[in-house]
Amino acid sequence: xxxxxxxxxxxxxxxxxxxxxxxxxxxxxxxxxxxxxxxxxxxxxxxxxxxxxxxxxxxxxxxxxxxxxxxxxxxxxxxxxxxxxxxxxxxxxxxxxxxxxxxxxxxxxxxxxxxxxxxxxxxxxxxxxx
Ligand SMILES: [Zn+2]
Numbered sequence: 480x481x482x483x484x485x486x487x488x489x490x491x492x493x494x495x496x497x498x499x500x501x502x503x504x505x506x507x508x509x510x511x512x513x514x515x516x517x518x519x520x521x522x523x524x525x526x527x528x529x530x531x532x533x534x535x536x537x538x539x540x541x542x543x544x545x546x547x548x549x550x551x552x553x554x555x556x557x558x559x560x561x562x563x564x565x566x567x568x569x570x571x572x573x574x575x576x577x578x579x580x581x582x583x584x585x586x587x588x589x590x591x592x593x594x595x596x597x598x599x600x601x602x603x604x605x606x607x608x609x
Contacts, residue, residue: 485580490547493576497546499553501536507604510596516585519545523593525556527601532556532564537593544579544586551575552590561598567591 486494506524513520519541526534535556537549551572556564569588573579579587 485583486543486547487577487579489551489575489577490543490579493547493550494543497550499536499550499557500538502538503534503536506597508597508599508601510593510598510600512589512593512596514585514589517542517545519586519589521545521549521589521593523549523553523590523597525594525597525601527561531558531560533558537590539589541589542583542586544583545589547576548572548579548587549590549593552594556594561601564594565598567594 503524503526507527509522509524511520511522519539521537521539521541523535523537525532535553537553539545539549552567555567555571555575569591572587572590
């Protein structure tokens, strides 16, 4: 199957069948971020257990690129330690999606930003073991 329009097959797979959509009840950390360009809003909630991200979900009012990159971000982040998760970069997300039309790159940066905010929120709550 070929990609849809300018989107890669990977992007369409994550867009049509995202695995991490939703919201976690009583999350340990929440991060919300938006961009003005296409009005994407992304909210990430996560659970932390033994310093690892045990569960992570996202909710978005976003475009195809925002949904696909958020789903990949969750896939990458789940099971990682807080320190590892902090290092997840936009480039990594795009690589995982086999490329992103450059006009849509601003959408893919949402995920990494929201995750950083959620982690910060978690750390500010004082749940951190450190
Ligand atoms: Zn967008």
